[in-house]
Amino acid sequence: MPAEDLRDKNMEETKRKKKKKRFSYYGMRAVLVLYFRYFLLWDSDLSTSIYHAFVALCYLTPILGAIIADSWLGKFKTIIYLSIVYAVGQVIMAVSTIHDITDTDRDGSPDNLTLHIALSMLGLFLIALGTGGIKPCVAAFGGDQFQEHQSRQLNTFFSVFYLCINAGSLLSTLITPVLRGARSLSTLPEPPPPHRAPETFSTQQCGIHTQQQCYPLAFGVPAALMVVSLVVFIAGSGMYVKTDPEGNIMWSVCKCIGFAIKNRFRHRSKLYPKREHWMDWADEKYDKLLIAQIKMVLKVLFLYIPLPMFWTLFDQKGSRWTLQATTMSGDFGGFILQPDQMQTVNPILILTLVPIMDRLVFPLIQKCGLNFRYRMTRLKETMLRKQILEPLIVREHPLKRMTVGMLFAAAAFVCAAVVQVEIDKTLPDFPSSSQSQLKVVNMYGGSLGVRFSSGEPLTIHSYEASLSCSSQSSVDYLTFDQQEITVSLTTDPVITNPLRLIRGSRQTLVIPAEPERMYLEEDINSKPKEGKNAVRRAFTLSNGHQSCEFSRKFGFGSSYTFLVPADVFSSECESVKEVEDMEPNSVHMALQIPQYFLMTSGEVLFSVTGLQFSYSQAPKNMKSVLQAGWLCTNAVGNIIVLIVAELGKLPKQWAEYVLFASLLVAVSIIFSIMAYFYTYIDPAEIEAQILKEQHLDTEDEKKEKKKEETLEMQDKEVKQTKI
Numbered sequence: 001m002p003a004e005d006l007r008d009k010n011m012e013e014t015k016r017k018k019k020k021k022r023f024s025y026y027g028m029r030a031v032l033v034l035y036f037r038y039f040l041l042w043d044s045d046l047s048t049s050i051y052h053a054f055v056a057l058c059y060l061t062p063i064l065g066a067i068i069a070d071s072w073l074g075k076f077k078t079i080i081y082l083s084i085v086y087a088v089g090q091v092i093m094a095v096s097t098i099h100d101i102t103d104t105d106r107d108g109s110p111d112n113l114t115l116h117i118a119l120s121m122l123g124l125f126l127i128a129l130g131t132g133g134i135k136p137c138v139a140a141f142g143g144d145q146f147q148e149h150q151s152r153q154l155n156t157f158f159s160v161f162y163l164c165i166n167a168g169s170l171l172s173t174l175i176t177p178v179l180r181g182a183r184s185l186s187t188l189p190e191p192p193p194p195h196r197a198p199e200t201f202s203t204q205q206c207g208i209h210t211q212q213q214c215y216p217l218a219f220g221v222p223a224a225l226m227v228v229s230l231v232v233f234i235a236g237s238g239m240y241v242k243t244d245p246e247g248n249i250m251w252s253v254c255k256c257i258g259f260a261i262k263n264r265f266r267h268r269s270k271l272y273p274k275r276e277h278w279m280d281w282a283d284e285k286y287d288k289l290l291i292a293q294i295k296m297v298l299k300v301l302f303l304y305i306p307l308p309m310f311w312t313l314f315d316q317k318g319s320r321w322t323l324q325a326t327t328m329s330g331d332f333g334g335f336i337l338q339p340d341q342m343q344t345v346n347p348i349l350i351l352t353l354v355p356i357m358d359r360l361v362f363p364l365i366q367k368c369g370l371n372f373r374y375r376m377t378r379l380k381e382t383m384l385r386k387q388i389l390e391p392l393i394v395r396e397h398p399l400k401r402m403t404v405g406m407l408f409a410a411a412a413f414v415c416a417a418v419v420q421v422e423i424d425k426t427l428p429d430f431p432s433s434s435q436s437q438l439k440v441v442n443m444y445g446g447s448l449g450v451r452f453s454s455g456e457p458l459t460i461h462s463y464e465a466s467l468s469c470s471s472q473s474s475v476d477y478l479t480f481d482q483q484e485i486t487v488s489l490t491t492d493p494v495i496t497n498p499l500r501l502i503r504g505s506r507q508t509l510v511i512p513a514e515p516e517r518m519y520l521e522e523d524i525n526s527k528p529k530e531g532k533n534a535v536r537r538a539f540t541l542s543n544g545h546q547s548c549e550f551s552r553k554f555g556f557g558s559s560y561t562f563l564v565p566a567d568v569f570s571s572e573c574e575s576v577k578e579v580e581d582m583e584p585n586s587v588h589m590a591l592q593i594p595q596y597f598l599m600t601s602g603e604v605l606f607s608v609t610g611l612q613f614s615y616s617q618a619p620k621n622m623k624s625v626l627q628a629g630w631l632c633t634n635a636v637g638n639i640i641v642l643i644v645a646e647l648g649k650l651p652k653q654w655a656e657y658v659l660f661a662s663l664l665v666a667v668s669i670i671f672s673i674m675a676y677f678y679t680y681i682d683p684a685e686i687e688a689q690i691l692k693e694q695h696l697d698t699e700d701e702k703k704e705k706k707k708e709e710t711l712e713m714q715d716k717e718v719k720q721t722k723i
């Protein structure tokens, strides 16, 4: 097979594996929180924390995978072994979700939750080890399939690689929840009674003794796909370029760095001449090549320090931005988009933006001469003139692209702040922590005068029986600074009652047909969660006949009270009255598209380029290690989100967005300065040069030795002649 075909085939195999692997990973992530919440019955906080801890672990384990690959097994074998660990983890996870395994009394709920928790934690640990461990190896292994002069094809590979990640992510985010059995792909039902899914939300159920939400399928299908992808990958074994590991490189690196630090400390006196780089203090004991390779890696790792800030903003798509969407309207006419489904905009945009950027934007920038070329060593420039390294040199400045990517992400957060300001204008005016709010609902039957303590008397009209939209009415809340108030009704005789309000809360005073039996009802104090509606009923006197049925379309995030008269019969639905407590969300979710567009453009510039950069600047034997370092910036970014979300809550959400945007602008300025001083290298060239020098040194030494030997021989001969 011609070399080009072979390379294309290798690329295809690696991409196919990547696509299935990412389907598997993102698919599982899509249902994980729901499994914690509704199967293991953990509360929201614990579910979210364990979920984020799992994601952070997935981005920390790449270091382990990289060490195994570069020092011991090589990338190919590491991918295979860790894929097996991954698949085993997913199978354990799928088994842990089968309620029947512990449901001895067949009541539909597992009888030994501890076993399910233990199994799922073991499964998740193996998955994190597998997915994280494979990640740096897959990217570096793909890169290894290209030769030095194929830098353009290498860049294309990383772009396609990223496309595959997102194709997998998109498909799985859409399909896995369907496998679980959700009608709406990301509808989060309120926790049903333990282990029983409400009929209305479920389209697909499974189980042996009792039918339930299909978590085993949702986790099992990604596991099966993982096995398929492993088989496909192994089938292509003969076609890959496989680089062998060069011994325990990480251990040598640590020892070399340790020795350099120790040696530097021992020679801290000013009497000793300075060395160009602190790693040169390892010169006495370690190979020049190893020292040079460590210098290359350290230089890149130093450059990574500001990068987690990008991921801190990026990862808030899944948290803050989704929460923002819950206060918006997802009614797109033909279809309704749930708040967390808005996140699929990211992979969709990646699938369109990566080809556009690669084929259109970057070449255009290059043509217009906006990019500046690598700062090159003289040697390279000479070679360029001689057209030896042309394909290597005519590249854009990756660090500049990454800086622009960061600025795009900051702009996305400014957009999010503007949208937030618009949303805030439409949000109800909730009471502060020292205030209470009260609304009066009159079901008495006629108009009523109501007076609170010293305030002006109010006239509250009785609600007329109607359910038609045109006669909806909403009652404004009255705000009180005091908790203890008195209410007087202008009935005959006047009825006066003391009321105790709840600080920081909204309540409704319901005046039933018998007004002396008035009562307080607690209202909701925030927009209904996840963009849902809140509906409650208020009865005058329950007589067991409240069975009338009607259908009504509610807006996102609205809240209603239905007033049901005492004697309503199914034929008398019209006598039920609807009160709008909270208006539906009026700012449309489509307004989030510009921020998603900017963030995703930033991601393409930052993340895809970062992958290419990490590969191109790494020495041959440390490619996976540097990929792992790159992934670690993501883990640190996630951890910052967790910390900031807990500690740094600003009173206004838009202000928090602006704060994050400003921080990222500051960080990108620092990064651009660091980037300016970074000299691009060609690791292979440096390695070759050092090896050549070492070879020359040994040649010189040999020549010197030979000269000495010849001289000695001549001396001997002279002496013998004299004798």
Ligand SMILES: C[C@H](N)C(=O)N1CCC[C@H]1C(=O)O
Residues within 6 Å of the ligand: 162, 165, 166, 169, 346, 347, 350, 603, 607, 634
């Ligand atoms: C789904 C994202 N668009 C994406 O592709 N990624 C987010 C973190 C890095 C990258 C991934 O490798 O999953």
